[in-house]
Amino acid sequence: MVEQTSETSQEEKKNSSNKSLIKSGISLSLLTFASRIMGLIREMTKASFLGTSMFADAFTTAFMIPNLLRRLFAESSVSVAFIPTFKEYIARGDSDEKKKDTQDFLNATFTLITFCTVIVVVLGIFFSPLISRIFCTKPGTAPLLSRILGIQTLELAPVDYELAIGEWTAKTNEITLLTRIMWPYLCFISIAALFQGILNGCKVFAPSGFTPILLNGIIIAFTYLLSPHTANPARAMSIGVVVGGFVQAAFQLPFVLRTGWKISFCSLKRTFSNPGTKKVLRLIGPTIIGMAAYQLNDVVSTAIANNLGTGVTSSLQYSLRLQELILGIFAVSISTVILPDLSGYANKKDWENFNTLFIQGLKIITMISIPVTFYSLVTGEDLISLLYKNKSFDDESVALTLGAFRWHITGLLFIALNRIIAPAFYAQQNTKLPTTAGIISFVINIILAFVLSVFMKGPGIALALTLASVGNTIFLLIFMKKMDSFDIKGLLKNLSIYIIKIIIFSVIASVPVYFLRPVLLNVFAGHNRVISYGIPVLITAVIFGVIGVGLLLVSGDKSTKALLKKFKR
Numbered sequence: 182m183v184e185q186t187s188e189t190s191q192e193e194k195k196n197s198s199n200k201s202l203i204k205s206g207i208s209l210s211l212l213t214f215a216s217r218i219m220g221l222i223r224e225m226t227k228a229s230f231l232g233t234s235m236f237a238d239a240f241t242t243a244f245m246i247p248n249l250l251r252r253l254f255a256e257s258s259v260s261v262a263f264i265p266t267f268k269e270y271i272a273r274g275d276s277d278e279k280k281k282d283t284q285d286f287l288n289a290t291f292t293l294i295t296f297c298t299v300i301v302v303v304l305g306i307f308f309s310p311l312i313s314r315i316f317c318t319k320p321g322t323a324p325l326l327s328r329i330l331g332i333q334t335l336e337l338a339p340v341d342y343e344l345a346i347g348e349w350t351a352k353t354n355e356i357t358l359l360t361r362i363m364w365p366y367l368c369f370i371s372i373a374a375l376f377q378g379i380l381n382g383c384k385v386f387a388p389s390g391f392t393p394i395l396l397n398g399i400i401i402a403f404t405y406l407l408s409p410h411t412a413n414p415a416r417a418m419s420i421g422v423v424v425g426g427f428v429q430a431a432f433q434l435p436f437v438l439r440t441g442w443k444i445s446f447c448s449l450k451r452t453f454s455n456p457g458t459k460k461v462l463r464l465i466g467p468t469i470i471g472m473a474a475y476q477l478n479d480v481v482s483t484a485i486a487n488n489l490g491t492g493v494t495s496s497l498q499y500s501l502r503l504q505e506l507i508l509g510i511f512a513v514s515i516s517t518v519i520l521p522d523l524s525g526y527a528n529k530k531d532w533e534n535f536n537t538l539f540i541q542g543l544k545i546i547t548m549i550s551i552p553v554t555f556y557s558l559v560t561g562e563d564l565i566s567l568l569y570k571n572k573s574f575d576d577e578s579v580a581l582t583l584g585a586f587r588w589h590i591t592g593l594l595f596i597a598l599n600r601i602i603a604p605a606f607y608a609q610q611n612t613k614l615p616t617t618a619g620i621i622s623f624v625i626n627i628i629l630a631f632v633l634s635v636f637m638k639g640p641g642i643a644l645a646l647t648l649a650s651v652g653n654t655i656f657l658l659i660f661m662k663k664m665d666s667f668d669i670k671g672l673l674k675n676l677s678i679y680i681i682k683i684i685i686f687s688v689i690a691s692v693p694v695y696f697l698r699p700v701l702l703n704v705f706a707g708h709n710r711v712i713s714y715g716i717p718v719l720i721t722a723v724i725f726g727v728i729g730v731g732l733l734l735v736s737g738d739k740s741t742k743a744l745l746k747k748f749k750r
Contacts, residue, residue, distance in 0.1 A: 212390030232573030233492030592647030
């Protein structure tokens with residue numbers, strides 16, 4: 182009887198823990214979605230104030246530099262190195278001695294992050310003029326790869342050359358200034374990432390999930406408030422970035438202190454001799470190599486885009502932001518839902534159910550991403566106009582962004598598939614193969630971006646990213662053959678047939694949208710953009726969706742039913 186009561190009590194605790202985890206997961210998902218919406222509103226604000234001007238290109242480039250280092254060092258260090266080590270310390274026990282060891286580790290890590298980022302910020306501010314010239318090639322000087330490939334650059338007439346030199350000087354000077362303004366953001370956001378790691382290690386997720394919303398909200402507010410008082414809105418946005426980074430750290434600090442842990446500095450000697458920080462540094466190395474390959478895509482692509490004319494860099498950013506919003510709505514959600522089940526089956530070595538769920542996840546992603554791609558290709562101009570067209574973002578800006586978006590959105594299926602395939606490797610604790618595929622994808626992207634940008638400019642860079650995503654998918658499928666857990670033959674057969682089926686349905690649903698779209702645009706023309714573009718987008722989306730869902734239901738599509746069942750769970 183006592184044993185039964187004990188088992189019942191343990192079961193109740195387990196159910197309570199599961200419910201708490203589900204509740205936290207739902208809250209975090211909602212906050213993440215809200216963050217993406219705020220990120221889009223931030224881009225809409227930038228579009229309104231800067232359009233695709235030289236200042237928009239300068240801000241995009243300047244913000245990318247500290248943001249790249251933040252992703253590379255702060256985020257990867259916290260998720261891969263700090264949190265696992267922090268949890269190990271917590272698991273050792275609650276004795277005073279063990280708590281002191283954990284506190285010493287936190288102090289050493291805080292000191293390490295602050296010390297390193299302050300040095301990087303100081304060096305970054307000093308070398309900002311050199312950094313800006315790396316991203317903007319001086320007119321008349323061919324990029325290195327162009328000379329290697331024998332691609333001739335257009336020689337400018339003397340008058341055009343003087344004009345180009347003037348534009349280049351103004352742009353590099355603005356990038357230098359904006360970069361110097363935003364360098365401190367790296368220090369603040371790195372400390373914020375540490376605070377997030379502490380909170381997540383203590384199973385507190387909501388404060389960290391809310392901070393990106395704060396960041397975007399502050400950037401938007403500062404753009405409106407300071408733009409009238411600065412030389413250009415890009416400088417107002419840059420100040421907002423720094424203040425937003427500081428607020429992200431400051432907002433989380435009270436929640437960290439509430440967990441019972443303190444934040445303070447210690448000597449550099451104790452910092453670098455602490456066994457916990459030593460372990461964190463050992464774990465960071467391999468991760469940075471894999472992450473660097475992915476993140477350097479942005480660096481090289483931006484460097485290429487900055488030499489293709491005014492507006493190319495910013496138009497690529499606007500296009501990517503729209504694609505990421507679409508991707509984040511479903512791909513991240515689907516991968517989050519099925520990953521725990523995949524991990525469970527992998528731990529049990531239940532490969533039959535593992536492959537069944539895996540193929541089902543790929544089908545669900547396919548069922549959503551292909552129709553979204555077709556609809557976006559037909560109505561891309563309307564979507565861009567609805568979201569961005571305002572004040573400084575004119576018809577030329579729409580055309581520039583549309584040129585990139587058509588090639589970005591074409592790769593949506595493969596990017597979405599990668600978001601499912603890579604976690605399937607992670608579920609089996611295999612990070613080497615997907616990292617290798619990512620590095621190969623990076624090499625493909627860089628080479629193609631250089632070559633295609635010569636002939637297609639901005640759209641060529643977007644196409645290069647899409648082709649690199651295709652390559653990533655192909656190599657992930659090839660690497661599956663090295664693992665006995667994957668039913669690669671069954672996967673390719675099922676997925677290929679399903680892709681053809683969804684393409685046919687998407688074409689059928691696109692036909693009425695294609696012919697009805699110009700009629701609706703004419704009917705609602707002459708009003709503000711919400712009416713002129715929003716109503717046609719809404720009507721065509723409903724028509725497309727009704728036809729698409731109707732075809733899926735009539736065909737008895739099992740993935741549609743599985744999707745509904747998963748989200749109900």
